[in-house]
Amino acid sequence: MMDFILLFVIFYFSAFLGILVHEMGHVLMYILFYKKNNWRVEIGRGGIKILTIGKFTIYSNMITGMTYFDYKKYDKIKMIMFFVGGPLVSLIFTVLLVPYISKFVNIPFSENSNFTRFIIALFYTNLFLFITAMIPIKTKNYTSDGMNLLNIFKNKYL
Numbered sequence: 083m084m085d086f087i088l089l090f091v092i093f094y095f096s097a098f099l100g101i102l103v104h105e106m107g108h109v110l111m112y113i114l115f116y117k118k119n120n121w122r123v124e125i126g127r128g129g130i131k132i133l134t135i136g137k138f139t140i141y142s143n144m145i146t147g148m149t150y151f152d153y154k155k156y157d158k159i160k161m162i163m164f165f166v167g168g169p170l171v172s173l174i175f176t177v178l179l180v181p182y183i184s185k186f187v188n189i190p191f192s193e194n195s196n197f198t199r200f201i202i203a204l205f206y207t208n209l210f211l212f213i214t215a216m217i218p219i220k221t222k223n224y225t226s227d228g229m230n231l232l233n234i235f236k237n238k239y240l
Contacts, residue, residue: 092200093207097144100172100207101125104215107171108149108164115160120152127223146224161234165227172212179205 105123112121122137129143151164183205218229 088196089199092196093203094144096200096203096207098125098140099204100175100211101144101147103175103208104168104172104211105147105149107167107169108151109167110171111163111167112149112151115157115163116151116153118152122150124148124150158234162231165230165234169212169215169227172208172215176205176208176212179208 102123102125105125109121109123113119122139124139124141125147126132126141126144127146127148129141132140132142134140149168153160179201182201215226216228217226218232219226220229
């Protein structure tokens with residue numbers, strides 16, 4: 083039972099860090115291309131609001147995140163860079179973890195240290211975030227980066 087609780091905590095915090103890294107990719111592109119600082123980030127969507135610190139609000143439901151930003155004039159290239167920023171940073175983070183992960187491929191997950199389990203979970207979380215962000219998905223409460231990019235390319239974003 084203790085192992086299950088520990089694995090839950092490891093995967094929960096890897097999801098938190100993965101979402102934070104992804105959303106900061108959007109923020110980075112917003113600041114670089116729009117030259118503004120009018121943004122805010124939600125980590126997790128729905129559930130219980132855990133904490134608000136400055137421009138960050140953290141919710142208990144670690145499924146996705148959202149970066150909100152302000153722009154006065156629509157610019158196709160800037161919008162593309164904004165929506166590419168999150169998946170790009172998730173992909174870079176995943177690639178940077180590969181050398182560490184490759185050392186543990188032949189070791190059963192249960193025999194790894196908790197730190198190694200966290201790194202493995204972080205690797206898969208970021209890989210998952212990259213893939214799911216790039217798939218064009220639109221639901222009532224969610225539009226993926228891939229769908230936003232597709233809409234921009236089709237000139238249907240605004």
